[in-house]
Amino acid sequence: MIVRDRPNLLQLFFIVRGSIIRRILPQIIVIFLMSALIVWGHEESPNLVVSFNGSSLSLLGIALSIFLGFRNNAAYDRWWEGRRDWGQLVYVARGFARQTLVLEAEGEAGADMRKNLLRLTMAFAQALVCQLRPGSDESKVLRLLTAGEADLYRTARNRADLILRLMSADLARSKAAGAISDIQYQMLDISIGQMGAVQAACERIRNTPLPFGYTLLLHRTAYLFCFLLPFGYVDTLGWGSPFVTALIAYTFFGLDALGDELEDPFGQRPNALAIGALADTIEINLREALGETDLPPLPQPKDFVLM
Amino acid sequence: MIVRDRPNLLQLFFIVRGSIIRRILPQIIVIFLMSALIVWGHEESPNLVVSFNGSSLSLLGIALSIFLGFRNNAAYDRWWEGRRDWGQLVYVARGFARQTLVLEAEGEAGADMRKNLLRLTMAFAQALVCQLRPGSDESKVLRLLTAGEADLYRTARNRADLILRLMSADLARSKAAGAISDIQYQMLDISIGQMGAVQAACERIRNTPLPFGYTLLLHRTAYLFCFLLPFGYVDTLGWGSPFVTALIAYTFFGLDALGDELEDPFGQRPNALAIGALADTIEINLREALGETDLPPLPQPKDFVLM
Amino acid sequence: MIVRDRPNLLQLFFIVRGSIIRRILPQIIVIFLMSALIVWGHEESPNLVVSFNGSSLSLLGIALSIFLGFRNNAAYDRWWEGRRDWGQLVYVARGFARQTLVLEAEGEAGADMRKNLLRLTMAFAQALVCQLRPGSDESKVLRLLTAGEADLYRTARNRADLILRLMSADLARSKAAGAISDIQYQMLDISIGQMGAVQAACERIRNTPLPFGYTLLLHRTAYLFCFLLPFGYVDTLGWGSPFVTALIAYTFFGLDALGDELEDPFGQRPNALAIGALADTIEINLREALGETDLPPLPQPKDFVLM
Amino acid sequence: MIVRDRPNLLQLFFIVRGSIIRRILPQIIVIFLMSALIVWGHEESPNLVVSFNGSSLSLLGIALSIFLGFRNNAAYDRWWEGRRDWGQLVYVARGFARQTLVLEAEGEAGADMRKNLLRLTMAFAQALVCQLRPGSDESKVLRLLTAGEADLYRTARNRADLILRLMSADLARSKAAGAISDIQYQMLDISIGQMGAVQAACERIRNTPLPFGYTLLLHRTAYLFCFLLPFGYVDTLGWGSPFVTALIAYTFFGLDALGDELEDPFGQRPNALAIGALADTIEINLREALGETDLPPLPQPKDFVLM
Amino acid sequence: MIVRDRPNLLQLFFIVRGSIIRRILPQIIVIFLMSALIVWGHEESPNLVVSFNGSSLSLLGIALSIFLGFRNNAAYDRWWEGRRDWGQLVYVARGFARQTLVLEAEGEAGADMRKNLLRLTMAFAQALVCQLRPGSDESKVLRLLTAGEADLYRTARNRADLILRLMSADLARSKAAGAISDIQYQMLDISIGQMGAVQAACERIRNTPLPFGYTLLLHRTAYLFCFLLPFGYVDTLGWGSPFVTALIAYTFFGLDALGDELEDPFGQRPNALAIGALADTIEINLREALGETDLPPLPQPKDFVLM
Structure with missing residues (x-):
């Protein structure tokens, strides 16, 4: 997650961290060059490099905006649902x-x-990170488990x-031994x-993921x-065409790529x-609740990014 | 479900599996040919094959985009709700x-x-698949049932x-026999x-399904x-018209067909x-929970498709 | 509810059952004739029957599409919520x-x-149908009630x-008589x-209903x-104007009428x-759960319609 | 709430009750007159009363439609949530x-x-109406309270x-006196x-309310x-301009005003x-449940309006 | 939160409190001046200061409206969810x-x-304000805590x-001492x-926050x-261009800035x-429930703003 203050106007155009631009720059450059080539070609030999009325593309562009808008909305909903789930975990x-x-x-x-249950809760949060992000550092889980538990952990299908x-x-x-009552058992089981x-x-x-056919179609x-756009703009915009085309491509490819990320x-x-x-925060919260005082610092963003 | 990595730019245009294109190719070809015919006819005898101002179609196209967008959203919500329901089943x-x-x-x-209840839970998940996908292999359920249960199963209205x-x-x-308490009974009953x-x-x-009148209207x-479009584009786009028309038809028919699938x-x-x-995964999860070690492998996609 | 397979391309244009077209045909014909009259009038005496630039109507048309889209979405949400409620009843x-x-x-x-409670549950489902659809056949409820219950039923405000x-x-x-425990009572009461x-x-x-002012405004x-449209299209579309106008009217009136239905x-x-x-299905489900074997058939659509 | 059947085509244009038109008529007339003045002024002295290309306003109009659409959606959601809350109260x-x-x-x-609790429930529903609609008739609450309760009621901050x-x-x-059990207490407390x-x-x-800045901006x-619109339409629409402008103003001001109401x-x-x-209905439902037979009639709309 | 009646038409244009205009005025002025400069430059030397067809910008503007609309919707949902959470706190x-x-x-x-628990509930509400608004007055919490609690409070990570x-x-x-039953404990624990x-x-x-890449892209x-707009409008609008451009900039920048606030x-x-x-209201509600009569007044807006 990018953690930074709202940039001012000047910064706005020079931030790359968290921007999607690095991923889509090649495509934008291709579109820009292609567009420039078309303008040049059209000026040289209008019969070879045809142009057509750009307004007929507007319809397609608007339709695309609407569908991209819906898709981005769906992607954002997934992102926010994921965050809500982890907020739920914090609270539970x-x-x-x-x-x-x-x-x-x-x-x-x-x-x-109690100590045991909370220790396993911390381990659960860390294990969930490992499961959702393959390749994460499993030692964060293992240090919280006993040797026996660690063995089971390593061989489990769903860790x-x-x-x-x-x-x-x-x-x-505990319940079978009569140490906790039915109601207590029920409460803890719900959690x-x-x-x-x-x-x-x-x-x-x-x-x-979102339905593949949907992603593919968009x-x-x-x-x-975006490849058709320069042909439609060459007559009305002339040498302004590459710039406008690149801006539109930036918006559409950018939203598309952001949708993929979210x-x-x-x-x-x-x-x-x-x-x-968040898993580290849960661990610190629980350690504090257990009365530990030698707590590690809360996780801080590195280079504006918190992972 | 299609399971594959995000395709790169080149792959993007050659993937057919999961793409909707196979289902709508005939319609697109018809539109393309019709459009070409109209361009040719209009060039030959402009009085017979009339053209009209395409911009008057824009309005209809935008309205259609908006309504298609809403419909696809509703279809996606159903799809995602179905997935959420099955996620719920996994968790329960x-x-x-x-x-x-x-x-x-x-x-x-x-x-x-416990063994009995979990066995029936596995059978439930498999039976639900059979109920939702008529024609599925019922043996996946039957092998989990006793002979008496299987007889009941075969004659039940709602299996x-x-x-x-x-x-x-x-x-x-068990409850009547006093083996489990009221609260335990309540907990298990909730599940x-x-x-x-x-x-x-x-x-x-x-x-x-979505209201039939809505689907029909769209x-x-x-x-x-899409049949009117070529008449509107013949003047402004000329021989570009078939291509742009086909692209628009691809987008609209594609979204429409995807909506049907979702x-x-x-x-x-x-x-x-x-x-x-998912039903197989539930079965494996429960077998593991029962302490079985000789577990079948997790289901893998075949030819990028997981069913 | 219309129950039928997805029509093929040819059927698509000849299905009337479930289509909204029967309800809006008069309006569309009026618009079509009016539009034809305007084209004719404009050709005869352009000073009397004026035309104006259709593009100025685009804005209104797009705004209308957006608002109709939102309204239809709200109507569909009500429809789907109603279905969800009945699905909830099935499950409860x-x-x-x-x-x-x-x-x-x-x-x-x-x-x-138990038999008594389930009998009343069936009666409840049937009574709810009668309440939601005034004029339904009350005998479907009464046959499930005892004479005393039927008397109470007939005089009740909220049946x-x-x-x-x-x-x-x-x-x-039963609870007062000690036949069921507190927890059992609670469970059944929740249901x-x-x-x-x-x-x-x-x-x-x-x-x-949806706010009346909203419906009225739209x-x-x-x-x-739609009455202004022919004036805007007469110049650019000529004799094509009645057809395009009718198509646009079909889309807008159709969505409007569908919104009313949903x-x-x-x-x-x-x-x-x-x-x-659904009420009949609930009844059959409960009869089966009670061990009855002489069950009526599941309700089938008549002429593609299930009510 | 307006309660009336769907108007037919003729009625459609003459209903004022429930229509938003009475509230926005002055503004629409101003816009209409202004627009007429501009047409006249532009004809008389085109240099003084300038016109400009209306299509440049389309963009603003579409943007406005989209934002108004979202705002109205949010307002409707509040309205429907309020209704859902009261439906919840009916059910509870x-x-x-x-x-x-x-x-x-x-x-x-x-x-x-029981009688006491239900009496207070009726009083609660009526008191909630008074709290949500300042100036309502408090006697509807007071007649349900004992003298002691009424005194407390009058001095309470949150009645x-x-x-x-x-x-x-x-x-x-009752719980402290042992008259009801823990579980019973819990059930009633949940309600x-x-x-x-x-x-x-x-x-x-x-x-x-919706964020004030949002409302203000829209x-x-x-x-x-709407004030700029006549300048943009004077050239293309001439004397048709006041009518189209007034229609657009009716749509936009109408939706805006409806959003305010909802x-x-x-x-x-x-x-x-x-x-x-609804509060009266709750009271009648509870009186009936208490076995009273001399029930007041259900509330009926007056002049198509139910309050 | 801005608390004021709906302004009338005249006030509408002179309210600044709660309006977003103070934050975006500099940008709008820059756009206005730039636009004026472009009109002047274009008149002086049309070859140096080029213009291009504004309609090609419409597509971008509409796409931007759609995406801004979605973003504002998401921001509003967060705002309203926050309000719902605090409403939930009031009710709990x-x-x-x-x-x-x-x-x-x-x-x-x-x-x-009971007194103790309610006192801590008040403290919780005030502490939550301090946590969500760093720099708030902590004495509002501390005055509600005992000395021992205050010490713990000051050193806690999550106060x-x-x-x-x-x-x-x-x-x-209390539960361990047998003062409250299992069920009572469960009820209070749920709260x-x-x-x-x-x-x-x-x-x-x-x-x-909303994904940073999304905010940045928009x-x-x-x-x-908005910087391109004047070039597109200079030909069609002439000296009207700065005004229309500024109005469009006001709408887009305003919505963007409002999205940031929400x-x-x-x-x-x-x-x-x-x-x-809200925290003060909760405190007053609880004091009243405890039977205190010397209650502070309910919080009132200052200069139309309630914080």
């Missing part, structure tokens, strides 16, 4: 720390149990879910269930449109969500 | 595996009961619902109820518009949801 | 059949109580709500409450716009929801 | 009448308590909330909580746009929600 | 005051506990969350959990578009939410 984890206070109040065995099952097994044992809901929602967003139309909110690009930082 | 099934740990902790009878009723009857017996909610939601999406307008998210087309794979 | 009724299995498991008195109160009174008696929520939501949709603008999803028009069939 | 009140049947079943003290607190205090006393949620939601909608742009759904204008009638 | 706090009546009914210890933990610890002690949910939601909105396009609903700008006033 903190709530879990509060709900387990009642265990602590009931004696030392309860305090140990984050395993950790939830470890928590539930713990609760089930663990909510963590599972967050996981399932994140997996859903990660594993189900990409193709956007490219064909579609996968757990990725590693600058505009993706800072789930790593 | 996993949660059920956790919640029933408490039964296991209470002795062997409880462990058997997936029957399996939920089998689970509830099991719970009710079964959520599975029923997923089923009802999927049935709703499957059985209630289809008709889209076709009439409207029925449980169908068998490439852009439909991979509910078969 | 089935869930109720499962939840009451625990009563059955506790002896004969419980089994009778569907009465049935829910009958169910709750039954439960309250009955959800049925009440469905009823209240359906009443809300039925009794609160109707008026759409009509005035706005009242429980009505009796072809595009309305099939709530009668 | 009826559910409360059902849930308290269990009190009645437990003896006379319970029956008295509707006071009534909920009276209900909770009643329940708390009272839902009434509180409805109140808070209505207060939120009433006290937080008003200003709409007015400036933004405050609890107001007293014709398009506002009929919350007075 | 009042509900908490009702739910704890049962403690009061059980004797003096319970009454003390609002600490207060919730203090409440839960209180409850856990505290909802306060935590509000906090997490507000933190999410505050800490996660800013850049809006500025480039994006951060907890900020200190006039269009931000009045969360300070």
Whole structure:
């Protein structure tokens, strides 16, 4: 996630970090050069390099804007839903720390149990990051697990879910032993269930991109449109055509590329969500709730980017 | 569901799998040829093949874009809601595996009961696939059922619902026998109820298409518009007209056809949801939760398509 | 609800059932004739029948498209919400059949109580249809009620709500007699409450149309716009003007009329929801859950329409 | 709320009740006259009263349509959310009448308590109307309260909330006296909580208008746009200009004014929600549930308006 | 939040408070002057200061409107979600005051506990304001805390969350001491959990702006578009060009700036939410529920602004 103040007018045009421009620059340059070539060709031999009435392209451009607008909206909704899911996790984890206070109040065995549950909650948050961002540093999870748990973790198909099952097994044992009541069990189970809901929602967003046919159709139309544009503008804009064409291409390709970034909110690009930082924040919150005082600093953005 | 990386610029124009183009190619070719014929006819005998000012069509085109945009949005919402429902099923099934740990902790009878409930949960997921995709392989369900259950299954009106009723009857017996408490019964009943909610939601999406009058109106307008277009472009675009007309037809027919595909998210087309794979994943998750180690591999896309 | 396969290209233009065209044909013909008259008048005496630049109408047409688009979206949302409510009723009724299995498991008195509750649930679904569609056949409800209940039913102000109160009174008696526990009572009460929520939501949709001022404004603008259109097109389109004008009128009037139909999803028009069939399905589902085997067939569409 | 059948074509143009036209007629007349003056001035002295190319205004008009569309959508969402909240209150009140049947079943003290709780529920609905519509007739609340309650009511800061607190205090006393169980208390508390949620939601909608800067920006742009329009149309439309300008002004000012009405759904204008009638309906529903037979008639629209 | 009646037509153009105009005036003046310079330059030496066909800019303008519309919609949704969260807090706090009546009914210890819990609830609301608006007056929180609590508060990482933990610890002690039952504990825990949910939601909105790349792309396009506009209008509008350009710039820059304000609903700008006033209202509501009679007045807007 890009964290920076609103740029002023001058900065506005020189920021590249977080801008989509680096990814689409080659295409824009191609469009610009092509457009310039067409203007030159049209001036040299108007019969060879034809032009046509640009206004007939307006319809296509407007249609494309509407469809791109809807697609970007859908992509943004996924991004924001992903953020909401992680906000939910923050809240459930903190709530879990509060709900387990009642265990602590009931004696030392309860305090140990609480410590255990919160430790596994931290591990769950870190494991979820690893699952959503393949290639992440698994040691952040492993340092929170016991040797036995770590072995299970390594062999599990769904690692984050395993950790939830470890928590539930713990609760089930306490329940069978009569250490916690039916209602307490129910309360804690609901919280663990909510963590599972967050996981399932994140997996859903990660594993189900926007329908491929939709993406493909819009990409193709956007490219064909931008390649046709210079022919339509050569007569009315002349040498202004490459500039206007490049600006339109910047807007359309830019939105298209941004849609791609937002579609996968757990990725590693600058505009993706800072789930790593959120998992660290959850860990710090829980450590504080456990009474630890030697807390690591809150995660800070590096070079305006928080991951 | 199409599973593939974002294509590069060159691939973009040569991908057919998942593209809508195969379904609408005939219509586009017809429009292209018709447009060419009109240009030729207009050149030969302008009095016979009239032209008219294309800008008067812009209005209709923009209106059509807006309405198509709304319709596609609605179709996508159905598609995404279907996916969310199945994500919900994944999470409920996993949660059920956790919640029933408490039964296991209470002795062997409880462990058997848990195994039974999870087996029926797997069967439910597979049965739901069969119900949503008529013609699916019912053996995936039957192999999970006992002979008596299979008989009931074959004669049931609503087969997936029957399996939920089998689970509830099991719970009710345990409850009446005093094996589980009121609260435990309530917790497990809520989970079964959520599975029923997923089923009802999927049935709703499957059985209630977008209002037929709406679909019909947009289809008709889209076709009439694309048939009129060449008359409007023949003067301004000349021989460019067939190409621009075909591009516009590609965009409009393509979005229209995509809307049709997304409207029925449980169908068998490439852009439909991979509910078969999701049911298999649920089964593997539950088998793992039951401690089985000889698990089948996770479902993989074939030829970029996961069904 | 219209139930039919996607029509092919040829059928597309000849389907009238479910199409909105029958309702708006008179208006379209009027517009067509008026437009033809204007073209003729303009050719005969251009000073009397003026024309003006059609492009100045584009703005109004686009604005109208945007507002009609929003309105249709709102109408569709109501329609879909109505469907969701009934899907909710399907699921709650089935869930109720499962939840009451625990009563059955506790002896004969419980089994009778269950039968009674499910019978009233069927009656509730049928009564809700009668309430939402005045003039429906009340005998479908009455045959499910005892003589005493039927008397109460006939005099009740809110008949569907009465049935829910009958169910709750039954439960309250059992609870007071100690036949069911607090938690069981709570579970069953939640289900009955959800049925009440469905009823209240359906009443809300039925009794609160879209703001009248909004509907009026859009109707008026759409009509005035279509009456002005021929004056704007007479110069640029000539004798093509009646056809394009009629096509535009078809699109705008059609969407407007469809919005009206979707706005009242429980009505009796072809595009309305099939709530009668849904109530019958609920009844069949519950009869099956009660172990009846002599079930009526599932409701089938008549002439492509399911009501 | 306007309650009337869909007008036919002729009525369409002569309905004023519920139409927004009375509020915006002065502005439209001003625009019409101004436009006529400009046409006349331009004919007399084209150098003094300039004209300019209207197509450059199209862009502004389309942008304005899009932004007005979004704003109206947001205003409608508020209106519909207000209606949903009141629908929720209807359902909670009826559910409360059902849930308290269990009190009645437990003896006379319970029956008295039930009567008391339902009486306060009626008072709550009426008090909420008074709070949302300052200046309403408070006697509708006071006649439902005891003398002591009425005194508290008159001095309370938040009167509707006071009534909920009276209900909770009643329940708390019964709970402390052991007359109702923990679970029963929880069930009833949830219902009272839902009434509180409805109140808070209505207060939120009433006290937080759409952002003022947004409203201001759109008003200003709409007015400036309509004042510029005649200059842009004078050349192309001539004496048709005042009519088209007035039609466009009618659409834009009308939507703007309607947005204002819908933004405050609890107001007293014709398009506002009929919350007075809803509160009366709730009262009648509860009286019926209490077994009263001498019920007042259901509220009827006066002059097509239900308030 | 701006609190004022709808301005009349004259006021409409002279209100600056709450208007966005003060923030964007410099840019508009620059655009106006630039545009005037271009008109002058074009008249003096048309070869040096070129013009081009403005209609080619329409496409870009419409696309920009659509994307700005979507962005503003997203920003408004965040603003309204923030308001909904605080409405939720109002309702939970009042509900908490009702739910704890049962403690009061059980004797003096319970009454003390209730007073304590409500005091901490007030402190939570004030602490949340301080957390969302850095630099707020912390004394509003501290005066509500005991010395011991204040010490913990000052050293806590997440101060609002600490207060919730203090409440839960209180409850856990009472629960362990047997003063409250399982169900009571569950009810109160759910309410505290909802306060935590509000906090997490507000933190999410505050800490996660709209994707930076999206904001950047729209800013850049809006500025480039407005700088190009005068070149496109110089021919068709002449000296009218600076005025129309400035009006368009006002609309686009204004919406852009408003989107920025709404994006951060907890900020200190006039269009931000009045969360300070809401926290004060919650405090007054709770003081009233505790039976205090010497209540401070409700917060009033200063100079039309409520913060």
